[in-house]
Amino acid sequence: MYEEILKEFRNKNLKSIYFLTGDEDYMIDKLVSVAEENIIGPEERDFNLEIFYGKESSCRQFTDACRQHPFVGNRKLVIVKEAQEIKDWDNILNYINSPSSICTLIIAFKNKKPDGRSNWVKLLKQKAVYFESKALSDYQIPAFVKNLASEYKIKIEDQAIQLVSDHIGNNLAHIENELEKIRLVVNPKETLTIELVSKYIGISKEYNVFELCRAISFKDRKKIYLIMNNISQNMKSNPLLLMVGNLFNHFVKIWMAKHYVSKSDAELQALLKIPFASFLKEYREAAKIYSHSELENIISLLKEYDLRSKGVRSENTTQEENFKELILKICLN
Template structure:
C-alpha cells in the first residue's frame, strides 16, 4: 500500500492496530505519522490517550505499559515511537505484536534505513497491521513528483521552474515541500508558478544555476559557462563542484545513449531515458555537437576532476579554478 492509500484510509478513520513506517525517506514517514496524530484523537482526548516516545530514551517496560493501557474518555489510545531506529528491543515486543491491544494504535517511525525483513517482529506486524517502506524518490521521478505535489497544492509549475527546484534542492522532499508551502503563503491558489517566482522567493537564480551551466556546456557557450562559474565562486552555496561533475556526467551519459537509439521522437527518448520530455528535446539537440568519441573523452575528464575535487592530484586549485579548467577541456578538442 502506498502513502496516498494509507492517508485516504486514515482520513476515513479506518485505522490499523500497528503501523511500521520504515525506510530511507523520512518525509513520507512524517507525513503518515502526523496524519495519524491529527486524526486518531480529538484535541481534548489527547492529554490522557496519546503517548509520544523516542527510541533512544524509551524503556521497554514503559513502552509496553503504554501499549497495554486502556483509553480514558475515548475509544482509542495512540502511541507513537519516534526515532524508532534507536530502539534496541524490537524482538522483545513480539508477544505484543502477536496479540496487540485492540484499543491502541501503535505507530513506529523507523527512519533513514530499512527494517530488517528477516526479523520475526516485522512479519508479525505485517499480519496484524501495516508495514510501509518509505523509499527515496528516484532521480528520474523527481520532476514528476514535484509537479504532482505543486498541482495538489492548487498551483501549476512550468518545466524550467520544476528543474530549478530539482537542481537546487535535490532529493530532499521535506525541503521541497517547505519551499512550496512558502509560495502558498505568498501567492493565491491557481497561480501559474514560473522560474521568476522561484528566483524571487526561494533564492535560486534563474540565470546562474546548475541547470543553466549544463545548458551553456550543451550550447558550447564557454563565455556563459565561465560567468556562471564566477557566480558560483561568489556564492559558494549555489553549487559545489561535486554536484556540477555529477550533473555534467549525467548529461553526457544521456547524450551518448541517444547517439545509439533507433528513434528520434522526443517522447520516446524521454521514456527511454526516464526524463522530462522537455529535457529529452534539449538533449537531442545537444547530440549533434558532441560525437561519441568526444563524449567518451569528456567522461574521462569528469572522472579526473571528480578526483581532483576530493584532493587527489590537486593541492592548491580552488573549486572555481577546477571548474573552469574542466569546462575548458569539455568544450575544446
C-alpha cells in the same frame, strides 16, 4: 507505499501497526507528522494520543499503552519515536500476533535499519505495514517536487520544477521548506515560472545549473562562460558535487538520446527517465551536436571531477578552480 500510507493516515483508513524505517529520514518524519495531525482530532489528543521515545521506553510499556481503551472516542494512537534505541524487541512479538483493534501503533526506527534476521522483524514484515524509505534518485526528484507543489495547491511550470530539482538536489526537507515559503507569499492563482522560483528561492534566473546545462547542450560558449563566471563566485550555494552530478546526469541523457535515436518520443522519455516530455527536444538536438567520442570523453571527465568534488586527487585546488577547469575542458573537448 509512501503515498499510500499518507493517504491512509489522512483518510483514517488505518491498519493496526506501521513500522517506519530506512535511509530517507524525511519520509519517516513526514509520515509521523501527518499521523499526529490527522488520526486523532484536536479535542481528543490529550486523552487518546500517546508518544513514547526509545531512550526512555520499552516495548512492554508502549504495547501495554496500546491495549488500554480510549478514554473518549473510539480510537487510540500510539507513536514510538527514536525506536532504534529500544532494547527489548522480543517483547513485541505477542502484540504483533494479537494487536488491539482500537489502537494504531506507529513505530519510527531511524538512522539505521533493524536486523532483518530477527524474529520480531520477520513477524512485522508478515503482519504489519513495514515501510522502508529509500533515498530518491535524481530522476525522481522532479516528480516529488510536482507532487508536493500539488499538495500545497501551488501551480508550477515544468521548467521551474526542474530548476528547483537541479538547484536543491535530493534534500527533500530543504525542498519542502522552500515550497512552504513560496506557499506563504505566492498568489494561489499565479503559476510559478522560472523567474518567480528564482525570485522566491534566491536563485539567479540567468546563472544557474539549469541554464548552464541548456547552454552546454547547444555549445553556446558565450553564455556558458557568463554562467560559469557567475556560479564560480558563489560556490557555497552551488557546491561542486551538486554541479558535477547535474552535469553528469545531463550528459548521460544526451548520450542515450544519441544511442537510441530511432526510439519514439514515448520510448525515449521512458529510457531517459525524463519527467516532462517537453524536455525531449533539447536532448534530441544536443545529441545531433555532440559526437559519440565527445560524449564519452565528457562523461569520463565528469567522473574524474566527481572524485575531486569528494576530495580525491583534488591537488589542493579550490571548488571554484575545479569548477572552472571542468567547464573549460567540456567546452574545449
